[in-house]
Amino acid sequence: MADIQNANPTILNASQLPTRHLKQVAVRFGPEAKYSRLVFNRNGPWSENMSGDSSEDSDTDELACEPIDEQEIYDLISPISDPEHPVSLGQLSVVNLPDIHIEPPPSSGMSDPNKLVQVIVDVTPTINHCSLATVIGLGVRVRLEQALPPNYRVHVRMKDGTHAQDDQVSKQLADKERVCAALENETLKATLNKMLETCA
Amino acid sequence: MANFKDYALQYVLTDEQAKMKSVVSKAAADIEESRASSPVLGLWVQSIQTWIDPRSRADDLVDDKEEAESMGNILARSKAIDFLASTLEVLDESTLRPDQVKMLAGFFGSLFNADHRAGITPATKALRRLICMKSFKPSLGPEIIDNLTKLGEEFRRQAPLTRLEVYILLKDLVEDEAVNSELQFKNGATSGFITDLLQMCGNERDPKNLMMWFDILTSFLRDYSPSPEASHEVFKTFSSYFPISLRASATPTGITAEDLKITLRMCFSAHYRISEHVFPYLIQKLDQGDAITVSVKVDILQTLEDCLAKYTHVEKSIAPSAERIWNSLKYEVRNGEVEESIQGTLKALRTLAARLDGDSLKTFTQLVLRDCLEDLTNPTYTSPCGKLLGGVYTASPAAFAIVVQTLIPHVKMCLRQSKSAAHKHDLVGILNSVLSARMQHVTQEDNRAEYGVDQIELTSPVVTSVFEDVYLALWKENITGTDATSLKANVLKQVVKGLALIVEQEKVGGQILPWTLLCTETTCSKVSQLLSQIILESPLAAFSEEKQFEIEDEAVKSLQKIATAYAAGFVSLVASAKAKFKETNDPHTLELLTSRLAFIGCSKPPRRVGDFHNFTCLVGALLGEIHDALHNGSRQVGAILVAAIHCAILAFHGSLPSEESSGALLHLGAGWADEVAASYPSLPQVDLGQLGDWQIAGTTPGNWSDNRAELSKISLFVVRQLYRRVTVVSDREKALALDSDISANSEFLSYLAAMTTFVVRELSAESQQALSLYQETVCLFRGDDEISGTLVKDHFQTKGYRIGGRFDLLGLLQGILQGLWPTSLSEMCGNGMGLSLAKQLLESGPGSEIPQQKSANSIVCILANKYNRKAEDWPALVAVFTDKVSSIITNTDSSNLGSQLRLLQTCVAFAAGALLNYDKQVSQLVGKLVEIPSHPTIGLYAAREFSHILSPREALTPANHAASKLLGKQWAYTQLAKPMFEKAAPFSKEVPEGHNYAVATMDILKHLPFALYEDDGDSVVRIALPALSTLGVGPDVEAALNILLQFVEHKPDVLKQRLNAVIKGSLDLVNEAKGGKKETREDDVSGVATKVNPPVYRKLALILIACLPLKFEERHLLSHAPKLQRTLAFSCGDPVREVRQAALRARVSWSSIN
Structure with missing residues (x-):
């Protein structure tokens, strides 16, 4: 790889990244809860089922229907490693939650698996002349295509004004044939595999 | 020859x-x-x-x-x-x-x-x-050493093991007292032999040998009297190794870097004689700043601390270097960022201050104050400065007395001048730390006789002044106002913490009974009142919700401390809370308030043995409120108050020392309840309608050696009166019944029974027997009342036991029974009482009343588990249930299947209790149960009941003294599950019997450890695999998936030839179990809803699929990859997020198969 283009990027702490957990209201327990939780527990001995065994329902309650939303897309792509630095795209703010758009929006409910859903990700390079912007965009696209169902269409673009050649890069990333051709290139494929290694 | x-x-x-x-x-x-x-x-x-x-x-x-x-x-x-x-x-x-x-x-x-x-x-x-050898003359020692030192340069050329032998010989000689005298006599203070040794061994590098060499040098410094020159030479030798580290070696010696550090440290701290070299050397190393790593810095600090702690002749060794040490160390805390080195520095400072006394201590503390007081005005350095000062005043009472006299007025001045909330927070933190330190100095037994404790008394006026001048002022400033920022909340938290500390302060000596607290009663009462406001009146509305919770939690902790020191404060809090109970309609608020009261009053062990004042006050007040609530028909309030008493018992129980953890042994006579009532007049007797005065203190603190037994006695007294309050003797029914103002199935009974179980199970088996608690199981603490002129207990003995009414009291009965030891139950066995109870529950049980039926099943389960196997009527009891199962099998009438199934549930509960106790006498019953799934009408429903036979039950936990044998589950497996294998496989939907047996088998196995059935892998898998596609979407298939997962994980070879079926079955399930929501399916027969949760089954199937590439070679999976990868891609769009995640993991796992 050539010389590092942005040797000193701003890196966010892992705790500063947007997560779903932050949005959930934490259950509060004061010092008194040490005892009151044992007593006021509605799942205690007297709420056993008919046959007397303790109910085992706690984890299954979490399995509720939730459409794929922007946060889920962010969680899929933010752990991708930057090709230059040993940190993730999320930590470098190359991918940002507000720059992910889903059409039709998840708020409209569960999507029909037979209808197309568009996922648009605007990538922000750390410097405006970054020559690795295409590789990063390709990495995001590959990751999403590997992780989303077939009715999802992925569009990866450079965010307006963040790259000297944002139009050209976005065009390259939208060109299916060029993307396929790029993925035939062994060197590029190895780079992408390295970038995607950090995705759980 | x-x-x-x-x-x-x-x-x-x-x-x-x-x-x-x-x-x-x-x-x-x-x-x-x-x-x-x-x-x-x-x-x-x-x-x-x-x-x-x-x-x-x-x-x-x-x-x-x-x-x-x-x-x-x-x-x-x-x-x-x-x-x-x-x-x-x-x-x-x-x-x-x-x-x-x-x-x-x-x-x-x-x-x-x-x-x-x-x-x-x-x-x-x-x-x-x-x-x-016995004839060895010490005079030979110097000669041997002389000979050894002739090795000279040759020594370093020897192999490490040879050198080690020499070191061991040297160590034995140097440490020998007789040889020591000879060497000193021969060499005098010059210790010439050590000079030769230093020359010979000075270049040692082997870790094991270094450990020996350092030990020799330590012994020399400690046990010999070398000249200053010789000491200096020795110091130069070992200090050249400092700081020591250890390179990773291909052939580890078993010595760690930490071992080397500790042994070298012992050289430094061996004798004060070398202090003049040690301190300048260590300080110079420390002052290298960033040139040294954190671990080296910590090593230096620990070495310094070790020297400060061990050197004798403080005035000669430590005092001359005190100023230099302070000047170097203060920057480590003032400007330091690494917690480890800050803590190491503070420890060294504390040791330094603790070793100094008299004039040297005064000089040192003046020096510290001169440097630190200036920093207190600067918000940046306030916190580190507080730590530095803390390091000094926590060291000894004398240091405390000198520092605090100047420090507190200065902090007060800074607080007056400070404009920033963060600065105030740090300053109040310093005052809190001062109060904690004072508390420690005054109360520590070792300190009472120490010089300086009396000097603390001189600081008392300045310490007590902080309440009015600091805490009260800051309270008023921060509790109200519109600019309730997060910083202000933090100040308030510190103030709340400090208020408790000031009340806790004791007078020096602490002998002036009854009042030993430093502050006046007015101050203590005021503080208690202020803190009570926070949890009773919610004055924190201006703060964010998060900060409100934080301050409230801090207030609860502070009130807890105050309750121990100043009992009147807790009484006043309970009195205010009682008024609040009447106003509150929200159950959650009441729950929170009562559980806080329980925590505040009961979660700290009493200061004096046998001081139950707070506990009895709270329980007395709550009992009074329960009485009122039941009288007014507020059953929900009553229930919460019962639960609050349970909280108080748990909290008090948890606070008692662990050495008192053995089962409480009570020595009570027949009139024990009257004795408790007399000892604790503050406890009401709600069963008699006597409320008493809950504020009266209990018995004068006595010499009870076992607090836990006393707690059990009071708790049992409370349980007894509540049981008596909710029951009546029904002359018409010749049995006990529920009081008219209590409704059956209410939370009140539920909470009361739960509390009873806890109270009963905490008693030792001997106490339970002495109290005849088995009798109370049926008499519900009304054994001495009368039915038609006969005592209830006698009536039940002579006329037979009869469960009254509509089985409303079964919950209360279960409450006692569940906590009994098996031996305590033995008196209920053999006299027909247990048999009669079980028969009534089985033959004329509560029927469709579900809560009562639950209790009935639990009671039967407990009886089966704890019943005395040698009792005459045990075989009869087993026969009752065996016959019942037989009658269910032969009864093919489909008109009353619901009641048939309920009867079967009771029989299953009985079998569950007996199986855990590895009771082979129930083999006939178990044999009958095995036949049940073939029943033409209730077979399938009955098969599902097998999931409850080995499932965990609260009644069968070790905490409730369930009789559990190691081989119980193994026996259950061979008796129950194995006979079903043949009946279940192969099966199809067309053959209901096989289908039912498959369900039963899966439901049994899911509660067994894998090790039990892994040897029967082929048979189990032959049932589990078809189950995936045949049992349909429901809990049965979940069991099959879990079992298959166990095989994939631990014994994949069993599945190697059946991968087609595994993959097909899993895929079918992923496709079949669509739908995102959890559903409930009402069973036609039992009337009980079965939970169906398709996403769980999809997720498990996908986890199973994801595991396959990790356990099997690619050639076995290749043919399935295209179809699977397609399905997995679609599953990545599953409506449920967790299923999508499982699908993605499976997709990644299968991506390499192509």
Whole structure:
């Protein structure tokens, strides 16, 4: 790889990244809860089922229907490693939650698996002349295509004004044939595999 | 005459340890036999002449071409000398005479000079043995050391193991008291021998040898009186290793870097004599700043602390360096960022201040105050400055008295001038720390006699002044106002913490009873009132919700501390809370308030043994409120208050020392309840309608040795009166019944029963028997009441036990029974009582009343588990249930299937209890149960009941003293599950019997450990695999998936030939179990809803699929990949997020199969 283009990027702490957990209201327990939780527990001995065994329902309650939303897309792509630095795209703010758009929006409910859903990700390079912007965009696209169902269409673009050649890069990333051709290139494929290694 | 030459030759020629041992034993025996006559000893020594003859040693000087042969000679010579050394090792200690020991010591000593290549190891070995001989004269010690030091430069060329032998010999000599005297006598203060040793050993690098070398130097410094020059030389030698580290080695020695650090540290702290070199050296190392790593800095600080703690003659050793140490250390805290080094520095400072006294302490504290007080005005340095000061005033009462006298007025001044909330927060934090330190100094037993404690008394006015001047002022400033920022909340939290600390302060001496607190009662009462406001009146509305919770939690903790120190404060809090109970309609608010009261009053152990004042006050007040609530029909409030009493019991129980954890042993007579009532007049008796005055203090603190027993006694008294309050004797029914103002199935009964179980199970088996608690199980604490002129307990004994009414009281009955030890239950066995109870529950049970039926099943389960197996009526009891199952099997009438199933549930509960106890007498019952799934009408529903037979039950937990045998589950597996294998496989939907058996098998296995059924893998998998596609979407298939997952994980070979079925079944399930929501399916027969949760099954199926590529080779999976990958891609769009995640993991796992 050539010389590092942005040797000193701003890196966010892992705790500063947007997560779903932050949005959930934490259950509060004061010092008194040490005892009151044992007593006021509605799942205690007297709420056993008919046959007397303790109910085992706690984890299954979490399995509720939730459409794929922007946060889920962010969680899929933010752990991708930057090709230059040993940190993730999320930590470098190359991918940002507000720059992910889903059409039709998840708020409209569960999507029909037979209808197309568009996922648009605007990538922000750390410097405006970054020559690795295409590789990063390709990495995001590959990751999403590997992780989303077939009715999802992925569009990866450079965010307006963040790259000297944002139009050209976005065009390259939208060109299916060029993307396929790029993925035939062994060197590029190895780079992408390295970038995607950090995705759980 | 012994032929020692032969022995020596045999020894040299053999490599077998056993033979070598035998040869030296013979040689030693021969010497002992001759009583170590000089000729014999001479022959023994001469026996190795052949090898040490100078002519043979000329071989050492041969040229390279003969090097191999020469090496052989050296080894033979070494072995020959080792023959002598080994002989000495087995020779009796008293055999040799002094002159012989001297001669041998001279001989072996000469080898250090004469034979560097072969003689050192065996000679050292021999000398180590010689110095243990009874005839060894200490005067030989210096000679041996002299001989050793002749090695000089040759020493470092020796192998590490040889050097280690020498070090061990040196250590033995240096540490020997007699040799010590000889060495000092011979060498005087100059200690010439150590100079030679330093020259010889100064370049040691081997970790094991260094440990020995450092030990030798430590002993020398500690036990000898060397001149300053010699001490300095020694210091220079060991300090050159500091800071020590250890390189990773391919051949680890077992010594860690930490071992080396500790041993080297012991050299530094060995004696105050070297303090003049040590402190400047360590400070200079420390002052290198960023040039040293954190671990090195911590090592330096720990070494410094060790020296400060161990040096004697403080005025000579430590006091002269105190200023220099302070000047260096203060920056580590003031400007330091690494917590480890800050803590290390503070520890060293604390030790320094603790060692100083008198004028040197005054000088030191003045120095600290001069540097720190200025920093207090600067918000940046306030917190580190507080830590520095804390390091000093926590060190000793004397240091506290000097520092605090100046510090508190200065902090008050800073608070007046400060504009920033963060600065105020740090300043109040310093005051809190001062109060904590004072508390510690005053209350520590060791400190009471120490010089300086009396001086603390002089600081009392300045300490008490902080309440009005600081805490109260800041409280008023921060509790109200519109600008309720997060910083202000933090200040308030510190104030709340400090208020508790100020109330807790005790007078010095603490002997002036009854009032030992430092603050006046007015101050304590005021503080208590202020803090009570926070949890009762919610005055924190201006703060964010998060901050409100934080402040409230802090207030709860502070009130807890106050309740222990100032009981009147807790009484006043409970009084205010009682008024609040009446106003509150929200159950959650009431729950929170009552549980906080329980925590505040009962979660800290009482200061005096047997002081139950807070506990009885709270329980008394709550009982009074329960009485009112039931009277007013507020059953929900009553229920919460019962739960609050349970919280208080749990909290008090948890606070008692763990050594009192054995089951409480009560020594109570028949009138125990009256005794408790007399001892604790504050406790009402709601069953008698007597409310009493809950504020009256209990008995004067006595000398109860067992707080736990006393707690159990009071708790049982409370349970007893509540049971009596909610029950009545029904003359019409000739049984007990529920009181009219209590509704069946209410939370009140539920909470009461739960509390009873806890109280009963905490009693020892002996206490339960002494109290005849088995009797209370049926009499519900009304045994001494009358039914138609007969005592209830006698009535039940003579006329037989009868469950009254509509089985409303079963929950209460279960409450007692569940906590009983099996031995306590034995009196209920054999006299028909248990049999009668079980029969009534089975034959005329609560029927469709579900809560009562649950209790009935639990009672039957407990009886089956704890019943005395030797009781006459146990076989009859088993027969009742066996017959019932038989009747269910033969009854094919489909009109009343619901009640049939409920009866079966009760029988299953009975079997569950008995199986856990590994009771083979129920084998007939179990055999009948195995037949049940083939029942034409209720077979399937009955099969599902098998999931409850081995499932965890609260009634069968070890905490509730369930009788549990190790082989119980294993036996259940062989008796229940194994007979079903053949009946279940193969099966299809068309053959309902097989289908039902498959369901039953899966439901049994899911509660068993894998190890039990792994050997029957083929049979189990033959059932589980078709189950995936045949059982349909429901809990049955979940069990099958879990079992298959176990096999994939632990024994994949079983599935190798069946991968087609595994993959097909899982895929079918992923496709079939669509739908995102959890559903409930009402069973036609039982009327009980079955939970169906399709996403769980999809997720499990996908986890199973994801595991396959990790456990099987690609060739076995390749043909399935295309279809699977397609399905997995679609599953990545599953409506449920967790399923999508499982699908993605499976997709990644299968992506490599292509």
